[in-house]
Amino acid sequence: MLKIEIRDHQRDIDDPSSQKKIIVVNSIEDVYSFYFELDGQKSGRIYDESVLEELIKYTPKQIGLFLDKIMYHKNLSSEEAFYAEIAIICHPEDDDESLSASVMFQTDFVNWNKPYSIAEMAEEISLIIESDDNPQYQYSEYDDEIITNGFGFAVSQIYEDRTLFELENELDEYIQKLLDRAISSIKSKLDPDVVLTSFIFPESIKTACKQYLIYFAQFLADLGIDASTEIKEDAHRTLFKVIPKDKFTSLEHIRNALSLYLNAPTADNLALIQTEANNDISVVQWQANILHLQSQLLITNSLLQLKDATIEQLKLSNYQYQNIIQSRSTIENEKEEEEVIKGVLSVKKYEGQGFSINFAEILRIMKRNLFRKQRE
Template sequence: MLKIEIKEHQRNIDEPSSLTKILVVNSIEDVYSYYSEHRKHRSGRLSDENVIEELFKYTPKQIRLFLDEITFSIDLSTEQVFYADISILCRAKENEPSLTASVIFQTDFVNWNKPYSIAEMAEEISLIITSDNNPMYKYFEYDDEIITNGFGFVLGYINEDSTIFELETEIQEYIENLIDRAISSISNRLYPDVLLTSFIFPEPIKTSCKQYLVYFAQFLADLGVDASTEIKEDAHGTLFKIIPKDKDASLEQIRDALSIYLNAPTADNLVLIQKETNYDISVMQWQANILHLQSHLLITNSLLQLKDATIEQLKLSNYQYENMIKARPAIENVKEGGEEEVIKGVLSVTKYEGQGFSINLPEILRIMKRKLFRESNA
């Protein structure tokens, strides 16, 4: 059952007056959160990942017993110079008939190193949302004069019975698709004769995936397209650039070829392709590269499974060790002759301490029990 408490917290111990109200979700404190109340509208901004994960289990209908609106930030895997503030309305306002969600894109404009400006990015996102003509999404700017203060969109309806996790997943998928389309559109304008694609590969398989991309130029040559490729790694991911040497070459054909090339490792008809092409050397070489990538992915997946199994084994060992630690006092008590039952639950004996001597009655009783047991079985 959800329980959200409001607690006063002193952020700066050197400033006694620096008290602020924070959120406690199911007894988990978020010391960097904020709680505010304006005209009976209760808002909470969350920061701690554990608290956010806990709150993700619940629905707006459950949360509105404590808060009317919640806000949290997410990093965007498609473009790391962006992050998004997501606000979810849990109780409809008087002038709004339904629950809504709003997204504000924030940018690291100090470290902005793109060939296009933040304003161009905002304009492109605005054009895409408008051209999609979806009444559920509406573009807005936080400040009409300063674009770096934030821009984003409003989602006009959310289901109050969906969990925050489900809503966040849906919103994040829309955001990443939106940014991908915006970057692609801007890149096509800036580099009309070049095809640019960006990837964010997981670290364990990044090297293998980049090696597979290297062979794409030969793949194009086998198709009769003369082009060069460049792979650049930066803080925001892997940028793959394809430059046709023939200016008349169709970028759309190259884009289609790249799609086929990238999806091939997950296909299950490589043997059939090879047979239908009469063992063409170019197809065999391509197949060898696919199998090389697949083998690396298989090894990586096996290592991850082994790591997970090792972690589970360590958890089990730790659990067993803790039980041993808990049981040790009782075991040591027995070893020291602490107590022995004569009649279970009714009568027991303990060690007797006298002046200058002691009688270990529990141990004497145990010796007698063992002797009687041996005689009865003789």
Template sequence: MFGYILQETSESYKKHILTIDGVSIDQEKACVYEHDGVLEARIYSVDLYEKIISLCSEELLHLFSEFRFDYPFSWESGFESFSIEDITVTRTDENIFKFIFGFGFIIGNWKQLWSMPEHGEEFISVLNYKCLTGYEWERWYDEHILGGFAVSFKIKNPSLPIQTELEEILSVLEQIHEKTITNLTLKAQSNAVVVKFNFPDEVKVACEQYLLYFVQFLHDIGIEATAELKEQAESILFSVIPKNKEEALENIKIALGIYLRLPTNPTLNTLTFPEHNIEVQRLVANIYHL
């Protein structure tokens, strides 16, 4: 059980040490603030994360008005420029329990084709569009969102372990995060054909190689383009960008549709091609190889 020990006091200052089952926690790992008689706990150690989420919010907030702890995991898609920085469990004056998720940007690591404010606005837009039955949410951020922002959800059952509802909300936020990246990628590559794939692990490498060979296929039919594969959670985002901006994207879409159907063409192995047609011979060889 979490508690605290009054360590130092004066007319204007009170210093507390957080405890677990009566044992003091190092102040580099946790601390307790007091404002007008209200206690707020801060946890900086990921070691305490599992301990915290195993408790119910009623138990956790028995002595404190809020409990804030670092979120020790990154997005599954490996997107490191924007993440959940901390999670707060809090209780309002109306005795309503809430989760507050704080989101932040890593400015020095930002290498996206869109800005951080655009990312934040798109995330909020997707969150607003998604149907979140049973949850209430709010948002706060500065004018440019560069300082990050927060989203809150009402805790439906404060008597259950925090982990029960927390994991459900984290799953929803992960989906919103993935959708945000997809939307922004499509907007940033408005001059590109972007397709999402889900490949089984046993054929993933071969499928990715076949997709990348599509650039050569386009070259052989007179279209110059570049291609990019980007992993997104369990999916692959395949982007084809024509070098000539005047090139009709519809032509590339048609070519990609034909190209993707070639390996399943039952007549492919019965067709004969002129030996001098290097392009066709190379294509067939790749299909058989991959």
């Protein structure tokens, strides 16, 4: 029999703010889970595999007695750098609505190195779901503007008396077929006669690096290879495509040339280039391109260092300013009081209704007059 409990859990015993509500399934705690309520809907996210294995033995109808919505993470094909966030509505807000689920694909866009973009993958999945014309499946996106935030599909009309294990197997089968079809379709559209690679440049040096890539077409021309290049931004990556104009040109030669070209800006390689064929105009032009890139990187690095130095200077100035304010505050406090007997008795300004008497200043004047008479 299913029993789901919501317990308070504090990760750090010394930090009261670390307390949260976690989910316990049949006495098995998931300390990484969390429970929350939003607009009256009780939701829970599961992370612990043992808790999830216990939970999928039950039906959405049984889970719906405790939670309206359950969410968990599922790994997919590691080759495609995909994983999925699955959410199941176990108890709909409206009694007329059926149970439903959503599968939102997430991608490791930082390490994405496929010959097609994430946006192309999402578009292909959308076209497949639309062409299947199955009302049970609808394409969806987490954010209309940023595709890397997630894309996938929603599933309606889930049978409430089938276990989550059965539902997950059904989803697994559909997901695998969907991804296989999408990848196969995309690859069939790719031009096999191009070299496509991608880069993730920091924003501070992206412009300089892209400018260096533009010179690669001239570098190939100097090697006797006639080709054009394309640079495109996609999902935080820079896609670089080389298209040889002669289809009989070896792509392997282009890849080797690109590898040499990209590694040339290192100091050792540049020294090697400078010792060979100094009279060749193409080598001189290549050296100029390398030096230009290095100078841009040097300027960028100097600006970053200057920025860091400016921040440190501002911190120092702020510290000194705080000390000045604190010193002035101390002086002001000292002016407000005057000691009669050091460490024992002191007087300060008295505020009455419509008047004030500054006893501290009166005492200071008396002390100065007394001191002056003693000197005379």
